Amino acid sequence: MDVGISDKGSVKMPFGELPVIDYLTKIVDILVVWYVIYKLIMMIRGTKAVQLLKGIILIILVRIVSNFLGLTTLQWLMDQAIIWGFLAIIIIFQPELRRALEQIGRGKLFSRSSVNEDEEQVKMVEAIIKATEYMAKRRIGALISVERETGMGDYIETGIILNARVSSELLINIFIPNTPLHDGAVIIQKNHVAAAACYLPLSESPFISKELGTRHRAALGISEVTDSVTVVVSEETGSVSITKNGELHRDLTPEQFRELLTKELVPATKTKATSSSRWQWRGKKHG
Numbered sequence: 001m002d003v004g005i006s007d008k009g010s011v012k013m014p015f016g017e018l019p020v021i022d023y024l025t026k027i028v029d030i031l032v033v034w035y036v037i038y039k040l041i042m043m044i045r046g047t048k049a050v051q052l053l054k055g056i057i058l059i060i061l062v063r064i065v066s067n068f069l070g071l072t073t074l075q076w077l078m079d080q081a082i083i084w085g086f087l088a089i090i091i092i093f094q095p096e097l098r099r100a101l102e103q104i105g106r107g108k109l110f111s112r113s114s115v116n117e118d119e120e121q122v123k124m125v126e127a128i129i130k131a132t133e134y135m136a137k138r139r140i141g142a143l144i145s146v147e148r149e150t151g152m153g154d155y156i157e158t159g160i161i162l163n164a165r166v167s168s169e170l171l172i173n174i175f176i177p178n179t180p181l182h183d184g185a186v187i188i189q190k191n192h193v194a195a196a197a198c199y200l201p202l203s204e205s206p207f208i209s210k211e212l213g214t215r216h217r218a219a220l221g222i223s224e225v226t227d228s229v230t231v232v233v234s235e236e237t238g239s240v241s242i243t244k245n246g247e248l249h250r251d252l253t254p255e256q257f258r259e260l261l262t263k264e265l266v267p268a269t270k271t272k273a274t275s276s277s278r279w280q281w282r283g284k285k286h287g
Helices: 020-045 049-069 072-083 085-092 094-106 117-139 168-175 214-225 256-263 275-277
Strands: 010-013 018-019 143-145 159-166 185-189 194-197 229-233 240-244 247-249
Touching: 018 020, 049 072, 049 085, 072 085, 117 143, 117 168, 117 229, 117 256, 143 168, 143 214, 168 185, 168 194, 214 229, 214 240, 214 247, 229 256, 240 256
Parallel strands: 143 185
Antiparallel strands: 010 018, 143 229, 159 194, 185 194, 229 240, 240 247
């Protein structure tokens, strides 16, 4: 295989000579397409669209296999599915397409994270800690879920959209008993309160203690299907718990709660060796 540069400024490839500018253009074209695909995957990750996308890929694979094996009837069915698939995609992916168009309109689809993102994360954590301590002392039940890598768009759409900056005052007012938004969960997305009164999936684990209520089951349920960190304040006892990765850490002291929440939501924070030596709590899994 002879690959090199000719006297005329062309790249010698196995299939012939290609001008350097055309060769570079094709590379840029491929990189841009892959970047767009990557951003689209990141946008739909954690939503039901991922499962639908898997179904589309399966149809394409079946079409290729049926063509290879000569299964004409199956091949015809897959062809019909692909032909009408474009219309089906528009209908099925309508929420995701709408969200993408809104982000393009705001110029946020390909935007990078803010330089002050770490500071915003710290402020968000402090607001959650302050609100949690206030509600725990007064036995005000609360359920706060913080989105991380896995998207929670489907669960946000079940609640009341707020899109408000996180503050301890806002979180406290949401969970005050007998207010319109106190039932359900608050979901925090990108340092903003995305929605309140959201429905989270309940865990079906048989190992959950019977003394735990719906809030704890919902917190465990969302931690089993996403990588979110969820804070629970018990209305009966005022105890504070955190769920993550399918694990429930119960009855945390204020110091334990602060350290764990900061560790999970502010990765850039470097914990001192003395701080790690004070970390004595044990997470109680599933009661």
